[in-house]
Amino acid sequence: MITIIDYRAGNLASVQKALAHIGEQSVVTDDPHSVRKAERIVLPGVGHFAAMQRLDDLGLKSAIRDAIARGVPFLGICLGLQWLFEGSTEAPNVEGLGVFPGLCERFPSSVKSPHVGWNRLRRRHFCYLLQRVNEGAFVYYTHSYRAPLVDGAVGISTYGDTFAGAVERANVFGVQFHPEKSGDAGLQILRNFCAYNPMCQPQAVPSSEGVA
Amino acid sequence: MLTKRIIACLDVSHGRVVKGVNFVDLKDAGDPAELAYRHAASGSDEVVLLDITATHEQRGILLDAVHRAARELFVPFTVGGGVRSLENAASLFDAGADKITINSAAVTNPELITEIAERFGSQAVVIAIDAKSRSSSPTDYEVYVTGGRKPTGRDALAWAKEVESRGAGEIMLTSMDRDGTQIGFDCPITAAMAQSVSIPVIASGGAGNAGHFVEVFTEGHADAALAASIFHYGIANVGELKQTLLAANIPVRWPC
Numbered sequence: 001m002i003t004i005i006d007y008r009a010g011n012l013a014s015v016q017k018a019l020a021h022i023g024e025q026s027v028v029t030d031d032p033h034s035v036r037k038a039e040r041i042v043l044p045g046v047g048h049f050a051a052m053q054r055l056d057d058l059g060l061k062s063a064i065r066d067a068i069a070r071g072v073p074f075l076g077i078c079l080g081l082q083w084l085f086e087g088s089t090e091a092p093n094v095e096g097l098g099v100f101p102g103l104c105e106r107f108p109s110s111v112k113s114p115h116v117g118w119n120r121l122r123r124r125h126f127c128y129l130l131q132r133v134n135e136g137a138f139v140y141y142t143h144s145y146r147a148p149l150v151d152g153a154v155g156i157s158t159y160g161d162t163f164a165g166a167v168e169r170a171n172v173f174g175v176q177f178h179p180e181k182s183g184d185a186g187l188q189i190l191r192n193f194c195a196y197n198p199m200c201q202p203q204a205v206p207s208s209e210g211v212a
Numbered sequence: 213m214l215t216k217r218i219i220a221c222l223d224v225s226h227g228r229v230v231k232g233v234n235f236v237d238l239k240d241a242g243d244p245a246e247l248a249y250r251h252a253a254s255g256s257d258e259v260v261l262l263d264i265t266a267t268h269e270q271r272g273i274l275l276d277a278v279h280r281a282a283r284e285l286f287v288p289f290t291v292g293g294g295v296r297s298l299e300n301a302a303s304l305f306d307a308g309a310d311k312i313t314i315n316s317a318a319v320t321n322p323e324l325i326t327e328i329a330e331r332f333g334s335q336a337v338v339i340a341i342d343a344k345s346r347s348s349s350p351t352d353y354e355v356y357v358t359g360g361r362k363p364t365g366r367d368a369l370a371w372a373k374e375v376e377s378r379g380a381g382e383i384m385l386t387s388m389d390r391d392g393t394q395i396g397f398d399c400p401i402t403a404a405m406a407q408s409v410s411i412p413v414i415a416s417g418g419a420g421n422a423g424h425f426v427e428v429f430t431e432g433h434a435d436a437a438l439a440a441s442i443f444h445y446g447i448a449n450v451g452e453l454k455q456t457l458l459a460a461n462i463p464v465r466w467p468c
Contacts, residue, residue: 010333011305018286046333114335116382116412117435118215118257118465138215138465140288142335142381159214181288181310183252183468 002026002194003038005064007055010046015077018180022187024194032063040194041067045079049104049145050091052083065097073171073196081167081174082147090145099172102148111160114144119157121165121177121185127154129168129175129192137185139165139177146176171198215463216429217436218450219258219414220251220443224293225265227273231441245280248289251443255450255468258288260313260384260438264359266294275307282308290338296321301328305336313384315340316357319364319371322378329379337382338414339375343368343401344388350400353387360388368401369408376409383413384438390418394442397424402432414438422448422456429462 002019004012006028019026019042026042027034035041041064045051055061068074076084085096088104107113118138123130139157146163149156155166155175166189167174173193179186222229222244229247230238241247248259261281263274271294278291291304292313301312318325318339329337342360343353353368372383385405387398397418406413412435415428419439428434442448454466 009331011310011336013282013306013308014310017282017308021284021286046335047330112410112412112435114381114411115214116335117217118468119213138468141214178288181286183286187286 001038002040002042003035004028005035005041005043005055005060006030007045007051007058007060009051009054010044012044014178014180015042015044018187018190019194022191022194024190030058030060032059035060035063036066038067038072041072041074042077042193043074043080043083044077045083047079048090049079049082049088049096050094051079052091052094052096055083061097068097068099068172071171071198073193073198074173075193076174077180078143078176078178081164081176082145084167084172084174085147085150088145099169100147100150100152100167102150104145104147106145108160114142115146115159116142118182119159119165119177121155121157123154124149124156125154127166127168128196129166129173129189130155131192133185133188133192139175139179139182139185141165141177143176147174171196213463215257215465216434216457217257217414218255218425218453218464219260219436219438220256220450221260221262221416221438221440222247222251223262223264223440224274224277225263227277230264244277245283248281249284251450252285252287255454255466256287256443257465257468258290258436259285260290260292262291262313263293271300271303275303278304278307278309292338292340297324298327298331301332305332311336311338311381313338313340315342318375319355319357319366322374325375325378325380329381334379334381334411337380338384339380339382340384340386341368341371341375342386342388345401351404353401356388360391369404372405372409372413376411380411382411382435383409384416385413386416387418391416392441393418394420396420397428397432397434397437399427399432402428402434406433406435412436422453425453425457426460426462429457430460
């Protein structure tokens with residue numbers, strides 16, 4: 001069972017639908033107790049980095065921290081990846097979860113912002129999350145801020161400069177793109193996340209076909 | 213590198229995809245869910261579903277079509293037609309839309325743009341601008357509403373900047389002078405708009421062949437291009453179109 005965190009912004013239907021498609025049941029909640037007991041957590045996010053404050057107000061931030069510390073597999077999507085960093089210049093007074101060091105920043109003024117559309121995702125390191133995903137697969141992005149190339153940035157894309165498209169550290173994963181909207185490559189990444197077992201690595205991941 | 217998007221548009225009336233010239237003589241082109249899936253499978257980067265006869269009574273039929281189309285669609289899915297309130301938008305998102313497009317309601321109630329953007333994010337709000345040339349100047353275009361029937365007196369470029377500042381995430385620009393003609397996109401107004409806002413501009417209206425897409429991405433500086441009729445009845449397929457674009461050094465998602 002996947003616990004999808006609802007912090008009262010954005011649209012969770014697409015993520016739920018994609019999980020259902022790969023045979024995973026999910027439940028949407030804004031209850032910190034449910035998050036503390038979750039087996040696997042997805043945190044989708046849209047909008048402004050300052051919405052992290054709302055997670056905090058709902059008691060969800062500390063519940064997420066506790067779950068992560070307990071080893072629960074966690075996937076942050078879009079803004080959900082950015083929240084894994086220390087903060088963002090979008091909301092300088094709001095602290096992120098700090099799983100990864102550094103600040104998210106706006107794209108350089110040399111390119112149009114937001115970055116909207118399909119871009120290639122390249123592997124930077126060997127990693128768990130991107131297995132069975134073709135090198136340079138296209139994924140769908142929509143964002144104005146991007147995360148720095150920390151050690152845990154396992155997948156990268158280039159727009160203006162190179163930024164973290166996917167991050168990974170033990171049980172914590174993040175993707176800046178939308179796997180639920182990235183065709184077969186995105187569905188494979190969701191399958192990988194759902195198959196992650198912290199007690200037993202590496203392991204086989206189900207795959208239905210070659211993935212573009 | 214960010215690729216240029218090819219967007220397939222399905223015009224829906226009474227729950228069926230229809231095709232006609234200038235909204236008259238509508239012919240049945242199939243089931244929205246089936247066509248949406250087929251477009252995505254053949255390489256469309258996005259699917260747009262527009263309810264062209266959106267009325268209060270049609271709402272239930274539209275939601276059902278959106279729900280069915282969204283179920284197996286794992287590329288971005290935009291829905292429009294008759295969105296007048298935050299509640300309308302919310303019901304479309306619940307049914308599975310990733311983005312909604314607003315046209316007339318944004319002109320009569322511009323606060324609606326901000327309201328939906330604050331609740332669902334700017335990335336979910338696409339403002340459709342129907343524009344018609346009003347002088348010999350290549351960038352003097354007027355905004356029309358109500359399916360292109362009512363002039364508003366607003367300047368298209370000024371309106372584009374305003375919707376951006378109010379929180380729109382993308383603009384879908386339809387040239388009324390070109391729509392349905394298949395003689396090519398309107399590159400001058402598309403370029404002028406793409407250069408005056410930072411958000412993506414989707415060009416629409418006039419696509420007749422692959423060369424028109426090359427033009428709108430080079431001369432027109434469009435971020436994405438939308439077409440309906442040429443993708444129906446197998447007149448053109450997205451794969452061939454994308455290969456033509458690649459040959460012209462335009463980055464596209466192919467193979468996908």
